[in-house]
């Protein structure tokens with residue numbers, strides 16, 4: 353392997369150490385940051401992610417507020433929980449774990465979150481703030497990617513970045529973050545309608561793949577020495593019949609890239625660290 357691995361797990365641990373110090377400073381002012389989670393149903397993956405968020409909170413001293421509803425909860429019941437968290441001064445930010453059961457209106461639910469308590473940074477108001485360059489909570493995955501690259505001295509200023517995927521949670525907001533004056537990268541946002549994807553990825557100094565297509569980026573699509581970030585996380589059944597997660601980057605890319613943010617151990621842990629960061633930042637503004 354030629355690529356240097358950029359370790360998201362270790363960097364997230366560093367960030368959690370820093371947050372612990374900030375949480376202690378808040379405690380001296382009598383403030384305890386609080387993160388709320390809303391989980392509807394019993395999907396084992398979602399339960400595991402929510403449990404992980406509360407473990408992270410305990411590690412840094414953030415108070416956990418858990419709300420769990422049954423899989424057949426009505427829209428009115430979910431709305432009532434959001435109203436309660438919006439009004440709760442102990443809750444500085446909260447998330448609704450996705451996906452929601454199909455009978456619930458996800459867009460309505462996300463729009464009912466008070467934008468200033470939107471710990472995921474995905475409320476339309478906050479995406480609008482990002483477009484306009486106004487302050488607000490930033491979406492956790494894009495923010496985590498930029499932070500991971502920054503902490504590994506990957507130069508963004510003047511860099512040509514190909515982002516593959518135009519989803520509202522990663523690709524689109526990431527393009528906005530990378531083109532802020534503070535980052536000053538030049539971004540090509542590629543998607544399923546892009547013709548000759550490889551011509552764009554090959555021209556890039558940094559390739560970030562968030563398409564949800566296992567193995568989409570192959571070694572021949574990467575210029576030698578480029579930095580590659582794997583955001584994909586798709587559950588597949590392996591040849592042994594067991595389920596596992598796989599990324600969007602083919603393993604052979606590691607032989608060509610200069611640096612690689614792997615999956616697992618890259619963007620996922622950084623996303624979790626940014627969720628905590630959004631909550632602490634909100635508490636610091638109190």
Ligand SMILES: Nc1nc2c(c(=O)[nH]1)N[C@@H](CN(C=O)c1ccc(C(=O)N[C@@H](CCC(=O)O)C(=O)O)cc1)CN2
Pocket residue numbers: 401402447448449450451472492585597615616617618619620621623624
């Ligand atoms: N409201 C939200 N819902 C969902 C989000 C989200 O950010 N906000 N993202 C995913 C699930 N998720 C967090 O909720 C999440 C997924 C994966 C990871 C992670 O660290 N993955 C590991 C690899 C897989 C593993 O070992 O379990 C990694 O990348 O190293 C963290 C969080 C959908 N729902």
